[in-house]
Amino acid sequence: MVISKQTRSKIDAVIAKYPQARGALLPALHLVQDEYGHVSKECAVEIAEIFEIRPVEVMEVLTFYNLFFDSPQAKHHVYVCTNLPCSLRGARGLLRQLESQLGIKAPGETSDGRIFLGHEECLGACGYAPMMRVDGQYHEVLDIEKAKRILDSLGE
Amino acid sequence: MLETPYVTNYLTEHFGEEDYPTIEGYERVGGYRAARKALTEMSPDEVIELVKIAGLQGRGGAGFSTGMKWSFMPKDTDRPKYLVCNADESEPGSFKDRILLERGSHQMLEGILIAAWATGASTTFIYIRGEYAYPADQMERAIGEAYAKGYLGENVMGTGFRHDVRVTRGAGAYICGEETGLLESLEGKKGQPRKKPPFPAQYGAFGMPTTVNNVETFSHVPHIVEKGANWFRSFGTEKSPGTTVFGVSGHVVRPGLYELPLGTMLSEIVFEHAGGVPGGRKVKGVIPGGMSMSILPAGQLDVPMANEFLHERKTMLGTGGIIVMDETTCMVRVASVISYFFRDESCGQCTQCREGTGWINKIVDRIERGAGEEEDLEVLLDVAGKMEGQTICAFADAAAWPIQGLLRHFSDDFAEHVRQRKCPFAESFEL
Amino acid sequence: MPKITIDGTEIEASEGRTILQALDDAGLLMNGVDIPHYCWHPKLAVDGSCRLCQVEVEGIPKLQIACDTPVQDGMVVHTANDRVKAAREGVMELLLINHPLDCPICDQAGECKLQDYAYDYGVKASRSKEPRRALKKNVDLGPTIVFDQERCILCRRCVRFCREIPKTGELAVFNRGDYSVIETFPGTPLDNDYSMNVADICPVGALTTKDFRFKIRVWFLEEVAGICTGCSNGCNIHLGVANNKVYRYVPRRNDAVNDTWICDAGRMSYREIGAPDRLRECMVRDESGRLAPTGLDRAIEVAAGRLRRLIASKGAGVIAGLASAHATNEDLFTFRRFLSALGSETSGVAVVRGKADDLLIKEEKAPNGAGAREIGFGDARTVVDRISSGGIDALITLGHDALHESLLGSEKPLADLDTVIVLDTHASELQRVAHVIVPVRHAAEKLGTFVNVARRVQRVVPAVESAWETYADGEVLAKLGAALGLEGFDGSYDARQVARDLAAANPAFVGIDLDSVGDTGRLLAGSAASGAER
Ligand SMILES: Cc1cc2nc3c(=O)[nH]c(=O)nc-3n(C[C@H](O)[C@H](O)[C@H](O)COP(=O)(O)O)c2cc1C
Ligand code: SF4
Ligand code: SF4
Numbered sequence A: 001m002v003i004s005k006q007t008r009s010k011i012d013a014v015i016a017k018y019p020q021a022r023g024a025l026l027p028a029l030h031l032v033q034d035e036y037g038h039v040s041k042e043c044a045v046e047i048a049e050i051f052e053i054r055p056v057e058v059m060e061v062l063t064f065y066n067l068f069f070d071s072p073q074a075k076h077h078v079y080v081c082t083n084l085p086c087s088l089r090g091a092r093g094l095l096r097q098l099e100s101q102l103g104i105k106a107p108g109e110t111s112d113g114r115i116f117l118g119h120e121e122c123l124g125a126c127g128y129a130p131m132m133r134v135d136g137q138y139h140e141v142l143d144i145e146k147a148k149r150i151l152d153s154l155g156e
Numbered sequence B: 001m002l003e004t005p006y007v008t009n010y011l012t013e014h015f016g017e018e019d020y021p022t023i024e025g026y027e028r029v030g031g032y033r034a035a036r037k038a039l040t041e042m043s044p045d046e047v048i049e050l051v052k053i054a055g056l057q058g059r060g061g062a063g064f065s066t067g068m069k070w071s072f073m074p075k076d077t078d079r080p081k082y083l084v085c086n087a088d089e090s091e092p093g094s095f096k097d098r099i100l101l102e103r104g105s106h107q108m109l110e111g112i113l114i115a116a117w118a119t120g121a122s123t124t125f126i127y128i129r130g131e132y133a134y135p136a137d138q139m140e141r142a143i144g145e146a147y148a149k150g151y152l153g154e155n156v157m158g159t160g161f162r163h164d165v166r167v168t169r170g171a172g173a174y175i176c177g178e179e180t181g182l183l184e185s186l187e188g189k190k191g192q193p194r195k196k197p198p199f200p201a202q203y204g205a206f207g208m209p210t211t212v213n214n215v216e217t218f219s220h221v222p223h224i225v226e227k228g229a230n231w232f233r234s235f236g237t238e239k240s241p242g243t244t245v246f247g248v249s250g251h252v253v254r255p256g257l258y259e260l261p262l263g264t265m266l267s268e269i270v271f272e273h274a275g276g277v278p279g280g281r282k283v284k285g286v287i288p289g290g291m292s293m294s295i296l297p298a299g300q301l302d303v304p305m306a307n308e309f310l311h312e313r314k315t316m317l318g319t320g321g322i323i324v325m326d327e328t329t330c331m332v333r334v335a336s337v338i339s340y341f342f343r344d345e346s347c348g349q350c351t352q353c354r355e356g357t358g359w360i361n362k363i364v365d366r367i368e369r370g371a372g373e374e375e376d377l378e379v380l381l382d383v384a385g386k387m388e389g390q391t392i393c394a395f396a397d398a399a400a401w402p403i404q405g406l407l408r409h410f411s412d413d414f415a416e417h418v419r420q421r422k423c424p425f426a427e428s429f430e431l
Numbered sequence C: 001m002p003k004i005t006i007d008g009t010e011i012e013a014s015e016g017r018t019i020l021q022a023l024d025d026a027g028l029l030m031n032g033v034d035i036p037h038y039c040w041h042p043k044l045a046v047d048g049s050c051r052l053c054q055v056e057v058e059g060i061p062k063l064q065i066a067c068d069t070p071v072q073d074g075m076v077v078h079t080a081n082d083r084v085k086a087a088r089e090g091v092m093e094l095l096l097i098n099h100p101l102d103c104p105i106c107d108q109a110g111e112c113k114l115q116d117y118a119y120d121y122g123v124k125a126s127r128s129k130e131p132r133r134a135l136k137k138n139v140d141l142g143p144t145i146v147f148d149q150e151r152c153i154l155c156r157r158c159v160r161f162c163r164e165i166p167k168t169g170e171l172a173v174f175n176r177g178d179y180s181v182i183e184t185f186p187g188t189p190l191d192n193d194y195s196m197n198v199a200d201i202c203p204v205g206a207l208t209t210k211d212f213r214f215k216i217r218v219w220f221l222e223e224v225a226g227i228c229t230g231c232s233n234g235c236n237i238h239l240g241v242a243n244n245k246v247y248r249y250v251p252r253r254n255d256a257v258n259d260t261w262i263c264d265a266g267r268m269s270y271r272e273i274g275a276p277d278r279l280r281e282c283m284v285r286d287e288s289g290r291l292a293p294t295g296l297d298r299a300i301e302v303a304a305g306r307l308r309r310l311i312a313s314k315g316a317g318v319i320a321g322l323a324s325a326h327a328t329n330e331d332l333f334t335f336r337r338f339l340s341a342l343g344s345e346t347s348g349v350a351v352v353r354g355k356a357d358d359l360l361i362k363e364e365k366a367p368n369g370a371g372a373r374e375i376g377f378g379d380a381r382t383v384v385d386r387i388s389s390g391g392i393d394a395l396i397t398l399g400h401d402a403l404h405e406s407l408l409g410s411e412k413p414l415a416d417l418d419t420v421i422v423l424d425t426h427a428s429e430l431q432r433v434a435h436v437i438v439p440v441r442h443a444a445e446k447l448g449t450f451v452n453v454a455r456r457v458q459r460v461v462p463a464v465e466s467a468w469e470t471y472a473d474g475e476v477l478a479k480l481g482a483a484l485g486l487e488g489f490d491g492s493y494d495a496r497q498v499a500r501d502l503a504a505a506n507p508a509f510v511g512i513d514l515d516s517v518g519d520t521g522r523l524l525a526g527s528a529a530s531g532a533e534r
């Protein structure tokens, strides 16, 4: 068993909330990813067992959605929205500056595996552009100084 | 905390009040009175009739009559019926549902409760896009409060009516905003839209009769029940009553949200409310209803924001997400960003959509690089034409329309790239 | 019954069928009415994703997909007007922009629906100047199948097949949009008893069988209708023949028997035909006790001599006959007549049993156990029992299935018999005890019929001629009967005539002859028509 007891019992609790167990698959993947940062092959097999489906069905779901990862990830995730409204307000310039600050090309991660920098599609913050999503949190109405401060404040 | 709308009306007037997202704050300004009225004084059919007469149209993009949609739900059936609240808001340029979830949580829940009563639904699934972590948490809090007060659960407000509400988080896929893609995702599958028929009212979530409505659509409902159809019709146009929460983004002085009656002039929203383009520059084009809709050139902004008028200009209200582009903007770059998005987000089932979105994106990028040929413009239009109206869901249309619009109004931008073999818009936003 | 009009022709359809199904039911699909289609397959769930089958239905503004549009009485459908053609060309062009078009080195060339439709539906050279999607080539999907991701058009037939037919579900589409690819779960190969069918249903050359890859271009193959002999289901097949050699079996559709599928074991059984252990010449045991090659006449002479001697000394009661469930009804009816005329009282049919499933694979691992029983052969156990109790001195055996552990277990119980006469396709331990061996034809080499598990009489025709001298079992028995001077045996054998004789003699076969069975077979008289065969 790879999935922890706590996560497993949370999954069972969600399953109880749906008319069909399968409805809890996305929530379960979220829960497992919250715990491990990604959904490993072993976890996928275990989730398949819980839901009484085939592992390949877990994988097809996993690979369909942007927010799920099937391989280990950097510690911190920084996504700059580059869709049209944000781009019109300098999102891509901001992304370039963050790339040079971190010395990497997006999408990509720093050599120490600490920070992943990427771009994302519209996040529903177009009126507060440019914006980025850092470890799940929105940061809006950015300028480069503000963005750098946010990156600097990220823990190890 | 999100900035409240610059202009408010009945939906958003209390959004600045700190305790409004709590059940106490909401009830202090009269919240849940409408639900109580519907559940105790009105029959389900009366509620449906009222919403029909009020003329409420869905605010998720398609603008379908909400009362009609509710009336499609089968009446004499033993099968459980469901409501789905579409909170997947992923249409670029749209950011209204987010604040309606964060601040108007109870307003929306009350709308859901009334809709549940009207349709006989036993459970509502609120499907929130995965990135909306805070709105999802806030909704969970609000739902908890409503259960604690007896406004949800076994015996809603002591009427014997039972209703449960669940929150499901998406996981990053625009197509899950399409209602049948959403249903698939809700069932724990890939968000690949279903063939229709059967429509959700017959075969929806978990195979049961289901109505899908947008966050904002639900939010209007308590106001209609409380103040009546005539009151609702005092806002907006004859065919498109009520207000909506417009999102304005891009090259304007005051980007943000504006709750205004449908039918408000686009030019008024852009120039008066949002303050026009900064730096004294001129507008080049405006997308009126989220990125799936066709662009309007500067000369066509004198149009009321309601479908009956926008249709004449070959565009639509969509989600009311208004994206403003100033005169420096390169429309080929705009096409590049748009086509990249649709390529990235196609679910990949239908040939035209899967292959067409990729091809369009590659052609546009080649034109932007200065490697385009004259005949490419024709191919673009042709491919977009082949994607339209031939696929399982309207995504392919949504991918085709903005490209058609850009070529309709800004073909010179494309031609100039071909002629100069480079992008002629040095000051345009970066790509 | 709803009537619909398609391109001016009225057809009757059954209630609840889609346009494509109605055409398929009427035998008109791609055979009078062309509606090209990729994702739709008559035996799989509707997918509706390729969008190639769009047609115009009068009264509906948008084009409709024929695979998912139910027929309605009075419906008027156009399948070839300009609008439909334009939509079709659009889909074809879009499918081709990312397709490698490496037809010269593609195994599917010749039976590729992309190639065919591109030709038939007039797709101009692609206007795409963009680089194609680069994906994996030569992906090893499992023991039987190789996958070329670049050629895949994502029709998802293979995915649905694995989920719906063997229900093993190994395949899935990963990712989305134009990044979509068919994959298996890491470490879980495509491996089931029916896996090779995915190569047949893949409309392009993305899925190919390892067995057939690069062997021969399909346009050199002649497709001969036949029956698989792997078990008593009698799946309908096409034998792919070139240069007098069978290169493959592929399923041949028969909705009453095998739909459009065959099992992998049955498919691979084509290799028996040219196997190195095929018997190639007649043999008789000489004075020194060794088997020596000889001609048929001599073999018959020796066999007849031995039998005559025994009959003279002990009577025909000491002669037993073992029939084979691999032999045709015509062979078996001749054998039956032979044994009766001879006065033999002991006979039975040997059938090897094995694993069965609820799809196609049946317990009896031979095609004609039912036919043998119908013709009067009982259980081979009676033969085995009489041999072990010492009541038998001579055995005439068709095939060697009796060696199976459930019957004789080995050739040893036959070691003391005075005479063992073997008619067989392949070598076996019987060689150790046989006095006369005559090589006979495989089902792919002769004309005749089998009766499958659901009492359907089905025909095999000679697809190849064996390169050496072989004979139908019936022919050998007819000659032997003549050599023994048996009543009704003049040494000639004609399967068509025997089939007619069988129909005259056995009421179950009434009305059935080698022509009337056709390519899809006929039920024996008194059989309830049902889907029980599946
Ligand atoms: C590609 C696509 C994306 C969509 N995205 C959303 C969305 O994010 N939110 C939404 O409410 N409706 C979205 N819709 C519309 C829904 O399919 C559906 O019409 C709507 O949720 C119905 O609610 P309403 O009648 O209240 O507007 C989308 C439609 C399409 C074709
Ligand atoms: S149109 Fe596009 S998004 Fe919609 S079902 Fe077809 S492929 Fe998927
Ligand atoms: S591999 Fe063949 S059958 Fe499977 S999806 Fe691709 S083209 Fe279709």
Ligand code: SF4
Binding pocket: C228, C229, C230, C231, C232, C233, C234, C235, C258, C261, C262, C263, C264, C265, C266, C267, C360, C361, C362
């Ligand atoms: S099921 Fe039996 S008859 Fe059919 S292909 Fe397999 S072995 Fe042959």
Ligand code: FES
Binding pocket: A081, A082, A083, A084, A085, A086, A087, A121, A122, A123, A124, A125, A126, A127, A129, A131, B092, B093, B094
């Ligand atoms: S475009 Fe960036 S949040 Fe909408």
Ligand code: FES
Binding pocket: C036, C037, C038, C039, C040, C047, C048, C049, C050, C051, C052, C053, C054, C065, C066, C067, C068
């Ligand atoms: S065959 Fe009808 S959509 Fe593919």
